[in-house]
Amino acid sequence: MNIRGFIETSFLDWDGKISSVVFLPYCNFKCPFCDNGLLIENPEADLPEVKLEAVDDFIKRRKDFIDGIVISGGEPTIHPWLTDLIRHFKEKGMLVKLDTNGASPNQLTNLLTSKLIDYIAMDIKAPFNDKYHAAAGQKIDLGKVRESVKLIMNSGLDYEFRTTVVPTILDEPEIEAMARSIAGAKKYALQQFVPDHTLDERLRMIAPHPKEKILKMAEIAKKHIANTIVRGV
Numbered sequence: 110m111n112i113r114g115f116i117e118t119s120f121l122d123w124d125g126k127i128s129s130v131v132f133l134p135y136c137n138f139k140c141p142f143c144d145n146g147l148l149i150e151n152p153e154a155d156l157p158e159v160k161l162e163a164v165d166d167f168i169k170r171r172k173d174f175i176d177g178i179v180i181s182g183g184e185p186t187i188h189p190w191l192t193d194l195i196r197h198f199k200e201k202g203m204l205v206k207l208d209t210n211g212a213s214p215n216q217l218t219n220l221l222t223s224k225l226i227d228y229i230a231m232d233i234k235a236p237f238n239d240k241y242h243a244a245a246g247q248k249i250d251l252g253k254v255r256e257s258v259k260l261i262m263n264s265g266l267d268y269e270f271r272t273t274v275v276p277t278i279l280d281e282p283e284i285e286a287m288a289r290s291i292a293g294a295k296k297y298a299l300q301q302f303v304p305d306h307t308l309d310e311r312l313r314m315i316a317p318h319p320k321e322k323i324l325k326m327a328e329i330a331k332k333h334i335a336n337t338i339v340r341g342v
């Protein structure tokens with residue numbers, strides 16, 4: 110296993126829960142707005158390995174305080190040992206949330222069938238057209254992402270879809286199209302774009318949409334997903 114980041118205590122990564130967050134390296138997307146460049150470009154040179162024993166030790170000491178573990182990245186589902194890692198935490202009695210870009214429906218199916226996950230947050234990067242490839246920074250298999258959407262919506266689990274509202278990629282028509290494509294979802298989060306550390310340096314010059322605009326976008330999305338929220342505005 111290969112853990113390249115650990116937040117002991119977070120109030121932000123799982124709504125309503127106090128969580129610890131482990132970050133797994135590498136990703137099969139290259140989103141220009143990604144703010145986790147160190148994790149996806151050359152993580153083994155740039156980030157020290159976090160020993161699983163150190164995570165276990167923290168959990169053991171603070172189990173009464175921590176509700177669950179968030180597995181984030183990078184993209185966790187690219188790792189064949191992800192199931193073993195999640196099972197490891199489940200055996201310690203932890204709830205587990207998975208963050209994913211949805212590119213690996215087979216891995217998701219295995220995890221759902223094994224009943225190892227308690228909550229899933231999946232990114233919806235853009236409408237399901239050429240904009241998605243631009244948002245992912247490369248040509249991707251949109252069919253797989255759509256398959257993951259269906260799997261999650263039919264899973265019976267609690268979940269959310271979430272979108273980082275990048276001004277150069279997304280405006281109101283795109284929000285409408287994305288929300289329509291996941292209509293009836295349990296929860297949808299529009300997240301404010303943060304330009305400080307983007308993978309594509311050109312985006313660091315781009316101002317985020319104003320708060321009022323994000324709130325208006327949320328009203329548009331609510332026509333399709335009643336439980337639409339905003340973050341970071």
Ligand code: SF4
Nearest residue numbers: 136138140143183210
């Ligand atoms: S934002 Fe994109 S590139 Fe960055 S970790 Fe998520 S899916 Fe990968």
